[in-house]
Every structure is written in structure tokens, then in C-alpha cells.
Amino acid sequence: MIDTLSKDSVGLVATHLETFNVPVLLACGRKLNQFVLSYECYGALNADKSNAILVCHALSGNQHAAGFHHVEDVKPGWWENCIGPGKAIDTDRFFVLCSNNLGGCHGSTGPNTFNSDAKRPWGPDFPIVTVDDWVKTQSILADSLGINRFVAVIGGSLGGMQALQWAISYPDRLKHAVLIASAPKLSAQNIAFNEIARQAIMSDPGFHHGHYYDKGSIPKKGLILARMLGHVTYLSDHAMRLKFGRELKNAQYQFDFDIEFQVESYLRYQGEAFSEKFDANTYLLMTKALDYFDPAAKTNNNLTEAFRSVQCGFLVISFTSDWRFSPKRSVEIVNALLAANKVVSYAEIEAPQGHDSFLLKVPRYQAILKAYMERVADECGF
Amino acid sequence: MIDTLSKDSVGLVATHLETFNVPVLLACGRKLNQFVLSYECYGALNADKSNAILVCHALSGNQHAAGFHHVEDVKPGWWENCIGPGKAIDTDRFFVLCSNNLGGCHGSTGPNTFNSDAKRPWGPDFPIVTVDDWVKTQSILADSLGINRFVAVIGGSLGGMQALQWAISYPDRLKHAVLIASAPKLSAQNIAFNEIARQAIMSDPGFHHGHYYDKGSIPKKGLILARMLGHVTYLSDHAMRLKFGRELKNAQYQFDFDIEFQVESYLRYQGEAFSEKFDANTYLLMTKALDYFDPAAKTNNNLTEAFRSVQCGFLVISFTSDWRFSPKRSVEIVNALLAANKVVSYAEIEAPQGHDSFLLKVPRYQAILKAYMERVADECGF
Numbered sequence: 001m002i003d004t005l006s007k008d009s010v011g012l013v014a015t016h017l018e019t020f021n022v023p024v025l026l027a028c029g030r031k032l033n034q035f036v037l038s039y040e041c042y043g044a045l046n047a048d049k050s051n052a053i054l055v056c057h058a059l060s061g062n063q064h065a066a067g068f069h070h071v072e073d074v075k076p077g078w079w080e081n082c083i084g085p086g087k088a089i090d091t092d093r094f095f096v097l098c099s100n101n102l103g104g105c106h107g108s109t110g111p112n113t114f115n116s117d118a119k120r121p122w123g124p125d126f127p128i129v130t131v132d133d134w135v136k137t138q139s140i141l142a143d144s145l146g147i148n149r150f151v152a153v154i155g156g157s158l159g160g161m162q163a164l165q166w167a168i169s170y171p172d173r174l175k176h177a178v179l180i181a182s183a184p185k186l187s188a189q190n191i192a193f194n195e196i197a198r199q200a201i202m203s204d205p206g207f208h209h210g211h212y213y214d215k216g217s218i219p220k221k222g223l224i225l226a227r228m229l230g231h232v233t234y235l236s237d238h239a240m241r242l243k244f245g246r247e248l249k250n251a252q253y254q255f256d257f258d259i260e261f262q263v264e265s266y267l268r269y270q271g272e273a274f275s276e277k278f279d280a281n282t283y284l285l286m287t288k289a290l291d292y293f294d295p296a297a298k299t300n301n302n303l304t305e306a307f308r309s310v311q312c313g314f315l316v317i318s319f320t321s322d323w324r325f326s327p328k329r330s331v332e333i334v335n336a337l338l339a340a341n342k343v344v345s346y347a348e349i350e351a352p353q354g355h356d357s358f359l360l361k362v363p364r365y366q367a368i369l370k371a372y373m374e375r376v377a378d379e380c381g382f
Numbered sequence: 383m384i385d386t387l388s389k390d391s392v393g394l395v396a397t398h399l400e401t402f403n404v405p406v407l408l409a410c411g412r413k414l415n416q417f418v419l420s421y422e423c424y425g426a427l428n429a430d431k432s433n434a435i436l437v438c439h440a441l442s443g444n445q446h447a448a449g450f451h452h453v454e455d456v457k458p459g460w461w462e463n464c465i466g467p468g469k470a471i472d473t474d475r476f477f478v479l480c481s482n483n484l485g486g487c488h489g490s491t492g493p494n495t496f497n498s499d500a501k502r503p504w505g506p507d508f509p510i511v512t513v514d515d516w517v518k519t520q521s522i523l524a525d526s527l528g529i530n531r532f533v534a535v536i537g538g539s540l541g542g543m544q545a546l547q548w549a550i551s552y553p554d555r556l557k558h559a560v561l562i563a564s565a566p567k568l569s570a571q572n573i574a575f576n577e578i579a580r581q582a583i584m585s586d587p588g589f590h591h592g593h594y595y596d597k598g599s600i601p602k603k604g605l606i607l608a609r610m611l612g613h614v615t616y617l618s619d620h621a622m623r624l625k626f627g628r629e630l631k632n633a634q635y636q637f638d639f640d641i642e643f644q645v646e647s648y649l650r651y652q653g654e655a656f657s658e659k660f661d662a663n664t665y666l667l668m669t670k671a672l673d674y675f676d677p678a679a680k681t682n683n684n685l686t687e688a689f690r691s692v693q694c695g696f697l698v699i700s701f702t703s704d705w706r707f708s709p710k711r712s713v714e715i716v717n718a719l720l721a722a723n724k725v726v727s728y729a730e731i732e733a734p735q736g737h738d739s740f741l742l743k744v745p746r747y748q749a750i751l752k753a754y755m756e757r758v759a760d761e762c763g764f
Binding site for chain 1: 409410411506509510567568569570571573574575577578580581582584585586587603606607610611614617619622623625626627628635637638639642643645646649650666670673674676705
């Protein structure tokens with residue numbers, strides 16, 4: 001049981017569902033006449049609604065970024081390390097908002113929700129959504145809460161891409177963008193890993209072309225494979241060496257196809273656990289949004305040009321052992337921002353944990369984020 | 383049609399099958415009373431049988447290392463770049479032998495061959511084989527050909543592990559060992575990728591617990607996934623960027639789950655082609671042999687101790703962009719050899735193509751291998 005009086009947690013929180021009867025035209029050309037976003041918020045919105053921070057989640061994240069849903073919850077929200085009273089994103093000073101992305105599987109309209117036109121779950125008929133679409137629907141959520149301008153939009157990985165898109169799409173609606181372990185677009189290798197994950201899901205006989213909800217099956221094996229693969233790319237070779245090395249499950253080789261090494265056991269467990277709580281169609285959508293993200297495509301592949309109209313300040317953070325979105329990828333963003341004469345701070349953090357570092361307690365990373373956010377709060381007088 | 387008179391190819395070659403009625407005790411504790419090895423040889427064995435080189439193949443390789451099987455063959459053997467008259471492994475001076483590993487699917491006894499006890503193909507009942515076992519059976523093949531000592535045992539990747547094991551298991555049966563893009567053991571990350579590939583194959587409904595030969599099916603989707611994943615790890619991020627970047631298949635995004643980027647098309651093609659010519663059970667065995675290889679395990683994880691009794695000279699080659707078996711892994715071998723006072727030459731080759739470099743025309747790599755082998759031939763007076 002959690003200590004709900006714990007001073008550095010936001011404590012018990014609830015997910016809100018908001019229905020928007022606003023037609024939204026998506027990047028793919030299709031239109032949703034109505035959509036729901038699920039979201040959570042922590043801290044208090046001040047009188048002039050000027051102290052709001054938007055936190056954007058990554059591939060497998062959701063709106064539950066901090067706190068606990070029940071007093072018996074064993075796991076807090078995914079960014080409990082960073083969000084809370086006195087933490088880097090200080091809920092004593094900021095009002096923090098986090099929504100489940102459109103197409104997600106945690107309450108927002110997505111493949112696992114009911115398509116009233118077809119009278120069945122959306123499944124594969126749900127439109128392909130992009131980072132642009134997410135930012136657009138997040139802005140509609142902000143409108144409904146009366147938030148005209150965010151103090152900061154913050155995200156790691158795919159969340160960082162949303163923060164970057166906010167800076168481009170709505171330059172006057174955010175003061176700061178914080179991009180952690182992110183990239184300006186996927187590399188061919190990134191796309192390749194996504195494609196393998198998708199093929200694993202789609203070739204699972206339980207997938208039924210995406211209409212598995214009423215079949216009493218899920219593409220479990222495919223989702224497990226996708227997650228196992230994802231997981232290997234989130235960890236560094238070094239981190240895996242420290243964590244598992246060649247440690248065996250039994251005292252000696254068994255010479256069969258059961259689990260032989262601890263790393264196999266760990267991956268199977270991770271895959272299994274994930275397959276029970278995440279929707280396969282949403283996984284497919286999230287990987288496509290990653291593939292498609294490429295803000296420089298509209299400016300002839302010139303990232304500096306893409307940044308011409310941005311107004312916010314930037315904090316960009318990368319991790320040395322992150323080989324999914326390496327520091328080089330962050331530096332591409334930083335250099336393009338500098339070339340466009342924008343204000344940017346950059347920190348490359350020495351950390352062995354790979355891409356996952358952005359979710360972990362890495363002291364220098366958290367100290368830098370905290371210092372930046374404190375300065376922001378001080379400037380604003382919160 | 384090939385030019386069989388081409389001066390730098392060994393031209394038309396044939397695969398030989400040799401049955402050994404010698405019981406062989408495998409590392410897993412099981413015994414084969416009889417086994418077949420398929421092999422090819424190029425160049426002429428000299429009178430005292432002292433000019434033989436053993437080439438060991440990697441995960442998806444086979445005995446067909448050079449030349450063509452038919453005049454209409456479009457593709458030569460897998461190491462045509464390096465084996466032939468005047469090439470790095472010069473068939474005008476050396477007799478080159480290459481066998482399909484036990485457990486393989488190209489003629490040697492393996493899962494796709496008939497198990498006369500069970501009256502059906504071996505399938506999953508074939509014993510798990512190790513690098514040790516391969517070296518042992520290769521030595522039996524050498525005995526049958528009257529070759530007491532190889533001038534060199536040479537291999538890339540998993541082939542390099544066999545060359546290393548030869549140096550340890552039969553110190554007086556080789557003068558030189560050439561290890562290219564290899565490693566002294568797999569890392570946790572390497573094992574993780576292998577495990578994902580295995581799970582992809584084994585969870586394919588066409589796998590039928592490995593007894594798919596008489597089911598009219600193969601675990602095709604699983605094998606495709608395994609190969610796609612393997613392929614991504616053979617190429618460097620840089621090579622993929624040069625080759626594909628974010629090039630689209632169509633003029634613009636299609637917003638569906640068909641092929642969007644060229645890299646997806648390439649991977650699917652590679653996977654598809656591979657699934658039609660390689661046996662899934664063999665793929666499983668090869669990945670296990672990789673996982674299990676760890677010559678220092680017998681000497682308390684001290685690689686230098688494992689090398690105490692080796693007598694041959696070593697050439698170790700790595701490639702800068704190889705992230706599957708990075709130069710660091712080769713340096714582990716080199717340092718342990720030096721600490722054991724052995725003779726070793728090491729070259730780290732600047733090449734952008736990743737792990738696959740060992741199969742490709744990389745001029746400096748081929749020049750170094752050629753120079754080394756020429757010195758060997760000169761010393762021996764061939």
C-alpha cells in the first residue's frame with residue numbers, strides 16, 4: 001500500500017475523459033467528427049492559467065505520468081521520477097497536464113474504442129495518426145482547459161518529437177520545449193526495427209487483420225516479439241552486460257530451447273507483461289507515427305528552415321549510451337536551432353542505461369532538468 | 383551464363399558428400415553413430431598434403447564458398463570475393479576446403495535429413511550442436527582427406543569462432559588462424575537478438591514444434607522475421623543511411639501498413655528470399671551454437687588461460703562499423719593472445735558496411751588478408 005501522504009509524490013490521481021465534438025482533419029486526409037482524450041493533471045492551475053506544463057508520452061506510455069490510481073497501486077505513473085512536489089517538474093509550482101495520444105489504448109479514442117459508424121471497435125479502420133495530429137488534438141484539449149500558452153511542453157523519445165512539433169505548429173503557445181532522448185526523424189535502422197515489430201504483430205494468426213477484439217484472441221505472440229525487440233533497442237549493450245552478462249538460469253547449459261540465459265528470461269517476462277496491458281493496433285499506430293515524423297520534409301529537408309518561426313527556448317538532453325536516438329541525433333536538432341538563431345541549451349548526459357535513461361533516476365539528468373525548470377518558474381514568478 | 387574460363391574464379395565446382403561411420407560424442411552429451419558432411423574443395427592438394435586451408439562458414443553459410451555449380455548459376459559461392467586464383471586465399475597456391483557444419487541444411491546431417499531410428503526427418507530431435515562439435519567433425523573430415531595439419535583455418539563471424547576453437551582444440555593441427563569480424567563469446571545483447579529470432583520461428587504456427595517437414599508447411603513468417611532482424615544487425619546504421627535513408631517507395635506517404643520506405647521493401651525481400659532456401663530448425667541450431675560459444679568458460683572466464691596451449695599464429699580483423707561484433711570484441715581476443723605470449727597480427731578496418739563487411743569487397747581488408755596469406759605461402763614454399 002502506498003503512503004498517500006508521501007511528500008514527493010502527487011499521491012492519488014484520477015484519469016479524466018473529455019469528449020470533443022470538434023471535427024479534426026488528420027494528416028492522412030481522414031476526418032474524425034468526434035474524439036475523446038483521456039488525461040491527468042497534477043498540481044494547481046493558477047488564476048491566469050499561465051503555469052501549465054504539457055508532458056507528452058512516448059510509444060508505450062499513457063496519460064498516467066505520476067501518482068497512484070488506488071491506495072493499493074504498486075506502480076506509480078511512468079514519470080514519477082520527474083513529476084511531483086519539489087521534483088524536476090515541480091507540482092508545487094506548475095500545473096502538469098498529460099494526455100493519452102489519439103489512437104492510444106488508455107481511454108483516448110483509438111483502435112480499441114467503439115466505432116459507432118461500423119458498430120464495432122475501430123481496430124485497423126482507425127486512421128493512421130501522426131505527431132502533427134497529436135499536437136493538434138492536444139491543443140484542442142488545452143483550449144478546453146483555458147490554457148492559452150504552456151510554460152513548457154516536455155517529452156522524451158517520441159514525446160520529445162511532440163514537444164518539437166509544438167514549437168513548430170504553435171510557436172506562440174509555448175515558452176519552452178524540452179526534448180529528451182529524441183531525434184528530428186527516424187533513421188533507416190530505426191524504421192527497420194519498427195517494421196520488424198509490425199510484421200511480428202501482423203503475421204500473428206491472432207491478429208485477424210486487426211479485427212481481433214470480437215474474436216476472443218489477441219496477437220499475443222506478435223506483441224511479445226515486438227516488445228522484446230523494442231526492449232533490446234531501449235537498453236545499451238553496456239547496460240545489458242552490467243545487468244545480465246552471460247548469467248545462466250541454471251547452473252550449466254541445458255542444451256535445449258528453453259531459457260538458458262537470464263537475459264532471455266528477462267525479455268520473455270517483459271514481453272509477456274506488456275502483451276497483457278497494451279493494444280497491438282495502438283502499437284502499430286505508434287510505430288507509424290514515429291516513422292512518419294519528419295518536420296524538415298516540408299522545408300526541403302532543411303531543419304533550420306523548419307525552425308524559422310519557432311519562438312520558444314529549448315532544452316535538449318541526450319544520453320551517451322542511447323543507440324536508438326544517439327546524442328548525434330539530438331545534436332542535429334541543436335545545430336539546426338542554433339543556425340536558425342534560436343535559444344537552446346544542450347546537455348549530453350553520461351549514463352550507461354541506453355535510451356531508457358530518460359525514464360530513470362539519472363542524477364545529473366534530473367539536476368539539469370530541475371535547474372532549467374526552476375529558472376523557468378523563477379522567471380515567471382510562480 | 384557464367385564465363386567458366388574467368389581467370390579469377392575457381393569456376394565450376396561440385397559438392398561432395400562423405401559419410402562417416404564414426405561415433406561422435408557431442409558437447410550436449412548425445413552421440414551420433416554416423417554422420418554425413420557435405421563439402422567442397424578448390425585448388426590442388428599438394429603431394430604431402432601440406433597446403434590445405436579450412437574455411438569455416440557463418441550462421442547462414444554453407445559448403446559452397448566459391449565458384450559456380452552450373453554454367454547458368456547467377457550467384458557464385460558466398461566468399462567468391464576472397465577465394466580464387468590470385469585472390470586473397472589463392473587457389474593457385476592453396477587447397478581450400480569448406481564443409482557444411484553438422485546440423486546445417488545443405489547436405490550435412492542435420493534437422494532436414496532423415497533420422498533412420500525415428501523413420502522421419504530429425505527436426506527438433508536433432509541434438510544441439512556447438513562450435514566444439516563442428517571443429518571435432520571437421521577434424522574427422524580432415525583425417526579422411528589425409529590432411530594432418532592445415533596451413534590455416536579461416537572464418538568470419540561464427541566462422542571465426544570455429545577458427546579460434548581449432549587453435550584451442552587442435553593446437554598442432556593448424557599453423558595459422560584467421561578470425562574476421564568475430565568475438566570470444568556473445569554479449570547479452572547478441573543473445574537477446576538470437577532469442578527474439580528463435581521465438582519468432584518457434585511461435586510461427588507453421589513450426590509444429592519443429593516437425594513441419596511432413597506437414598506441408600514451413601514456419602515461413604517466423605523465418606522471415608528472424609532474417610529481417612539478423613539483417614538489421616549485420617548492417618550498420620551508417621550503411622543503412624547511405625543505402626536507403628528515408629527514401630520512399632511511392633512519391634508520398636500512403637498512410638497505411640503497406641511498404642512505405644525502401645528499407646522496409648529491402649528487408650521483406652531479404653527475409654522472403656532467405657525463407658525459401660534455409661531451414662528453420664538449422665537456423666535455431668546455429669543461433670544456439672553462437673550463444674553457447676565461450677572458450678574461456680572452462681578456464682574460469684580467463685581467456686588468456688584458454689589460449690595457453692595454442693601454437694598457431696593469428697590474424698585478427700575487425701571492421702569499425704560492425705556493431706554486432708565490434709572491434710572491441712576482437713581486441714579482447716588480441717589482448718588475451720598477447721597476454722599468453724602468442725603471435726598475433728591485428729587490423730581494424732575502416733569500413734561503413736557493418737558486420738557484413740567480412741563478405742564484401744573492402745579493398746584494405748582484402749589486401750591485408752592477401753598479404754598475410756602470401757607470406758604464409760612463401761614461408762611454406764608453395
